[in-house]
Each structure stands twice: as structure tokens, then as C-alpha cells.
Amino acid sequence: MDIQKAKELFNETKRISLAYSHVFGVLSYDNETAAPKNSYMGLASTNEVLSELDYKLKVNEQNFEVIDTLMAHKDELDPILRREVEEDAHSLEQMRKIPMDEYTAYMVLMSEAHTAWVEAKLNNDFGKIAPYLEKIIAFNKRVAELCAPGMDAYNYWLNEFEQGLSTEKLDAFFGRIRSALVPLIKKISEKGDVIRTDFLGRICPIEQQKKLSEAVMDIMHLDRDDCSIGETEHPFTTHFNKHDVRITTHYHEDSVVSNMYSVIHEGGHALYELHTGDDLIGTSIASGTSMSIHESQSRFFENIIGRSRAFCELIFPKIREFFPEQFKDVTANEFYLAVNKAEPSLIRTEADELTYSLHIMVRYELEKRMMSGEIAVRDVPGEWNRLYKEYLGIDVPDDRRGVLQDMHWFGGMIGYFPSYALGSAYGAQILHHMNKEMDTGALVRENKLDVIIAWLTEKIYKYGMLLRPEEVLKNACGEDFDPDYYVNYLTEKMTEIYDL
């Protein structure tokens, strides 16, 4: 096959594949938001048909030849096409190397394991899910062996979620933050209950909270022509292209900040997608480059910007405007302190900025040891509880609020958790370098987040997947990842807040 023919076929396959992706995205979004409960019945068969069509589109000899031809000439391709081809080649690799029957069996296992996890969590019964987890680990090892013979299996999967990642890097990262944060958390605990949070639980009508959501979206320059806001129990962001991004939030009458920080977090994800380069429209790389870089943006806006003193001073008058009664005896400073209160807790998704990474560290240590065979699945709950006590100083009362709380492992995602902690740490490093060029705090206080967004667009957003995660960070910061920025950021912030 000549290169010209290969390019034509590649583009035609891409055109169809992008349409399928769009459809899968909308079906899933609709299912999470608008669909009646029993929608799943018809959805299952439609998803099955589309998955088959998508599989046939990609897994065939002609497409292999197209990809192989283009990969053989990759240095002659323009940078965008080259990255598209590389990504496709990579995602096809597993499909080509794993025997079809094993692949299908794994898909069935995943689906069964998810159902079993829902039940196990409901009944607080780890024993129910343990056999599935054992099979998942065995399969993940097998895939690593087939696709990257000789490579450490856990490293293989870390790379799947974040190119360039390894246990070596993560050991260093988590070692650094453990040594700094565990004593810091202990010091704060010893201070006792010094921050007032009573007003955060006051009833705020949902219609008014919706107005606050709109105000927050305005502050973040989230254009509603390109980005809608919906409601779901668990907030999320999805996108189909840069002109069609969807965030969701949830409303609880007794927690106005839960909604507000959901909007800011998801808004951070949305900004990344809304500002990928126009040159990437219609390509398969018009999207955030990795999950950790994505989390760096959502957590940057949620915590580094959204929980900064400057932002609290900007937003608090709005909050007072929408909820005059509820916040009449509260100052902006009290609000700032309340939303930054650090307190070890059981559930990762509800953790504060300081303790969050330690939740991830527990998961990292356990999944690394499960993959190396150092720990058996049946011993995981006990180790989980021991580590929570060691790092966070708390007792886990049951597996429901322990090892069973997150679905990731039971959906086959082993090696995914570290991205969350990395994202937080990247954010601190990005802030440091941003502050060399502008006074971020002053910009936030003056409601000029557009300047910050423009900087992030120029350094990160516009590249989409054109740059790999490591390259993105280096492009933004001019240096490799360094966890010290994160440790310093948290230490300084907490020292000031708790007067340590």
C-alpha cells in the first residue's frame, strides 16, 4: 500500500470512528441525565451493535496495513497526523495481540464484575467480589505479558493511563509527599477543632443555588453556547468536540459549597476541552492528553484557584447576595477557612485538599502489591484498614466505606488512581510558574480569570493530545515534574490557615 492510499483510508476510517465516538458519548450522557430508568434495556442492544461495527471498522487486515504503512513513514507525516496514527497504532495493539476469545471473555468478566461490585458494596461483602478481582489481576498481567513482554506488568498499566509513568517515579513522588504530609496532618489534628463550619450546612434553596452556578460559570468564562450544565448525582464532564462540552453538578439544599465546588471542578475539565486548538477540530487528538493532566486542571480550578483566599473574596459577596439570611453572620475570611478545613476522612471523593493524596497513596501501594503478587486479594481489606490508620489516623468501620468504596479496580482499572494525585501535584507546579509571569491572586480577586485561562490555553490546552503528558508539563513549566512544589504549596497554605 502506498502512503497516499493509506492516508485516504486512514481519514475515512477516522471520519466514521469519530462519529461512533460521538454517538457513544451522547448515548452515555443521555443515559446519565435524561433517560428513564428502563432505558438501559434498549441501550444494551444498541451499544452492542455499535461496538461490533466499531470493532469491524478497526480490527481488519486492511486497517492493520494502513496503520503499519503510516507508522513505517511516520517521520514524513505532519505532526497532527503523526500523533493520530501513533495513538491509533497503540490502541490497536491490544486488539491485535490478545486472542479474540480471551478479549471477549474479559469483556464479559468486566460486565459481571461491575454488577458484583454494586452488590458487594451494598451488602458490605468483600468475599463476593474477591474472585472477580483475582481474575481481573490475572488478566491484566496476561495482557501486559502479551503486549509488552519483559516489562513489569504494573508499569505496563501505569503507562496505559499515563504515558511515561513508572513505579520508580511514583515511589519517589508518594515517598516525598508521605514524609511531608503525614506529620502535617498530625499537627493539624493536634490543634483540635479550631475552624468554624456551622454555616456550610444551612439550607440554601436550589433555585438560588442554580443562580450561583451560573455566576460561577460566568467567572470561569464558560460560554453556554459551547458548554451546558446538567444535573446528576455524581457530577462529571464529557465532551464530543470543542463546541459541545457538558458539565453536570448536584444540588443539596444543605450544602451550597458542594454544588459550587462541583461546578468549579467540572468547569476546569471543561475549559481544557473548550480550548483545544482549532487546528485539531475533526481529528482524533482534539482532547485532553491524559487523565492526570485533566485532573491537574479540574483540581487547579477547584482547589488552587477556587479555595484560594482571593477567590473566596471574589465569590463571597455573590453568595451573600443569593443567600443573605444564611450568611449574614459570616465573614469572607470565615468562609475561606471553612472551605479549607483539613480533616482525615474515610471517603476519597469527599476528602479535603490536604488529605486527598493520602487516599490515593493507599490505593497505589495496594494495587502495586497486588500486581506483583506480594499481597493476595483476600488480604487487601486488612491492609487497606491498616494503611488508613497509619496515614490518616482513622479507623475504617467496614469495607463499604473502605476497600469497596471505589469502582475502579472492579472495572479493570488498575493503575488509574495515581493520576488523581499527580494531577493535584502538577497543579501546584503550574501555579508556581504561572506566578512568575503574573499575579494570579490579584487576577482572581479582580475577576480576571480570562488572563489565567489564556495562559493555560497557550501552555497546555491548545495542544490537545498533540503533546504527551510529560511534554505538556515541560512546556508549561520549562522543567520536569517536581513534587516539591505541591508539598510546599500545601505546607504554606496549611501553616497559614492553622497558624502552625
Next chain:
Amino acid sequence: MDIQKAKELFNETKRISLAYSHVFGVLSYDNETAAPKNSYMGLASTNEVLSELDYKLKVNEQNFEVIDTLMAHKDELDPILRREVEEDAHSLEQMRKIPMDEYTAYMVLMSEAHTAWVEAKLNNDFGKIAPYLEKIIAFNKRVAELCAPGMDAYNYWLNEFEQGLSTEKLDAFFGRIRSALVPLIKKISEKGDVIRTDFLGRICPIEQQKKLSEAVMDIMHLDRDDCSIGETEHPFTTHFNKHDVRITTHYHEDSVVSNMYSVIHEGGHALYELHTGDDLIGTSIASGTSMSIHESQSRFFENIIGRSRAFCELIFPKIREFFPEQFKDVTANEFYLAVNKAEPSLIRTEADELTYSLHIMVRYELEKRMMSGEIAVRDVPGEWNRLYKEYLGIDVPDDRRGVLQDMHWFGGMIGYFPSYALGSAYGAQILHHMNKEMDTGALVRENKLDVIIAWLTEKIYKYGMLLRPEEVLKNACGEDFDPDYYVNYLTEKMTEIYDL
């Protein structure tokens, strides 16, 4: 091709085709409800890809052979498969008989005409759209000639929207209702403004209106596990299968009945889809059999049930409960009279039960004459205005509120309007026969609509498209269509209300 092979191929094509239909439906629903404005950019290319795939799936020699083989043996097929094959054969016919380039040119014309209509309506400029309408009429005649040589072109298109329909039948129908309703409307007009409606415009908070929507859905036994409710400017119903039906409504603070009757109307459409037979699940005929039978159900619930004295007595206490202040000086009887006030108006979609069919009659006469060449497109606005004066006694101030108000003609749908009036008339005939078996009014008053729905399910809903429109009506009523029921129903109701 042997019949067994043909069946296998037919089922495989159907499986994929149903998935595409599901996807088109969800994409469209999402676009109407949740999508940000600029979603259309990505949607256009995804719809294009899917349309191509759907076209290739059906329009090919193998599929023609499949359909031809099964049609040749249709008497040997089970009834469900037979109807599926007949429907497919029919819908393929145009694609097979119209040369591809003409078909494509028409699709382009449709798209351009729609845009031109939006602009023409905005600028009150019929001249802008007239050339498109001329081309549409020419093409519709050409299609009729190719697909049904020798058949009257307008009759061909009436049949496309409602199998078995003809100008002969419609002339008789509209002649009958014109002779009865025009004098009736005149008599009511002469009575003057005798019905009090001031309270219908009182401000009712939307949060409370939403509770009323839920109450109405409960009364109509619309199970939220199978049927969701959303919000759009123009309410509509869509469905993907019998376990996934979506209705929408709109909320105006100054019109609680606008929302309520939207929910009831769309709820009528939804009931039909929710109660198609389980034996039709996964087939291509699990859907209402035609637009007029569908309208017969939505308008049956909206007007015949929803605007009955019994229903007003049932719902009024609820309304008083949700809006005590707004309705404190109103009686159930005053409410009943207000929602039945008959008043000639300019806009079809806002017309009352009595005058509605006359709006349709104007459109019927004009489209029939356009298709026969009896009237030129440029003369249509003048004729429109003359007929509104003649039938409804009102002057049309401009084309925006006249001939340009509806999009149908400018989207190629010529022959579609009569279904609306037929639906209303079918409803009255259905009521008559239902009343022979039960006291419909008493059941409504006692909040037992489930008995009515069960009757409709048994007589109409469960068949889906297994029966043709005429057969459905005959099955429900034991006789052919007779417009006298409709005339009598309206005459009796209005005579009582206006004390004529």
C-alpha cells in the same frame, strides 16, 4: 436466494437499522433538550456519516434481493415479519425508483428551504420562500409519477402519511365538518364574551407547576421508569422503544394550563408507545401505526378527556392545592368553561378544540390545489387570507401569522396536515364506542383512567404498526370512519357550554 437465507439477512439488517434509528432519536432528543447551542456543528457531520451508513445498509443489490424474496413469499411469513417486510419494501421503493442524483438534489433543496423558511418567517417575506416551494411541489409530483405512475400526485402523498387516504375521503370529511362547524362558530361569536378566563393568566411559580405535571402523569399512569419528562419551548414526544419514551413540556409562569395540557397531549402520545405489544419488542413495527392515529390519542387525552367536565372536576382540587391563592375565587365549573372557550384565532398550534379543524381545512384546500396546479404558489398567501376570513371570520394581518406560520410545506411535507384533523375526529368516534362499554366520564371523575387505557391498549395500542390506520379504527370501533361522531361531539359540547 432461499427464504431462510433471506430471513437471516433481513434480521441482521434490521438489528443494525434499529440501532441507527435509536441513535438518530437520541441525538435529536439531546439536541432539542440538553445540548449547548453550538452542538449543531459536530452533530451535522455525525448525522452525515450515520445517514451514509444507513443508506449503504439498505440500498444495495443484496438487500433488494432479500426484500424481493420475502415479498414473493409474504403469505408464508408470520404476521409480524410480514408487516415488517411490507414496510421495508415500501420505504425502499422511493430509494430504488428515484435516480440517486435527483434524490440527493432534493435533500439539499430541503435543507436550504428550511433555512429560507426560518428567514422568510422572521422577515415576513413570502417572496423569499416561494421559489423553494415551487421546486418542492415539482419534485413531489415527480416522485409520485416515478413511484405510482397514473396515480394522482396529491393522493400519492396523502397515502405516504396515512395509508388508504384520498382527496375523495377528505373532501367528504372536510365538507361535513365545514357545513356544521362554520355556522356553530358564528353562533358562538354572536354570543359575545360570556366566559370568564381572567384567572388563567395569573402567575403560578414553575416549581409548583412541576408538581402539577407529576400529578397529571400519575393520573395518566405514565410510569417514570419508562417515560421521562423534559423541558423544551415546543413540547413533543419521542420514543426509542416501549421502555424508553420521552415527553417534554414548557413552563410559562403566566399560563399554568399551557403546561398542563401540553403534558396531557404528549402523555397521550406516550401512552400509545408505552403500550405497544411485548411481542413487537425488537421489531421495526413496535410503534404507533400512523400520525393520525397518534394524534387521535394525544388529542383524545388533551381534549376529549382533559377538557371534559369530569376531568376538570378531578384536577381542579389539585390545582387549588398547588395554587391556593391564584384559584381561591374560582370554581371547578368556571375552570371547565375557561379551558373550553372557543375563539377563532390566527395560529393553528394555539387554536381551541372547536376551531382547530378549520385551520387544517385551509391548509388542505391550498395544498390540494397547489399539487393539482389549480393555484400558483405566488397566489397562496392571498387565498390563505381569504379562507381564514371565510371559515374563521378573521383577518390575517401578515404572512408571518398566516401562510408562513408552519414549517411543514417548506420541509417537503405536503399531504401531512389532514392527519391532524382526522386524529381529532377519530377520537370522537372512539369515545362513542368506548362509552358503549363503560361510563368514561364516571371513570375519569373517579381517577380510574387505567380502565380507559386498558381499553385503548386492547383495541389500538398493542398492535403497533401490525394493523394499518384504517384497520386500527375498524378494530376499535367495529365500523369505518364516520365524521358525524366528531360533529355531534363538538356540537353537543359547545351547545351545553354556550347554552345555544
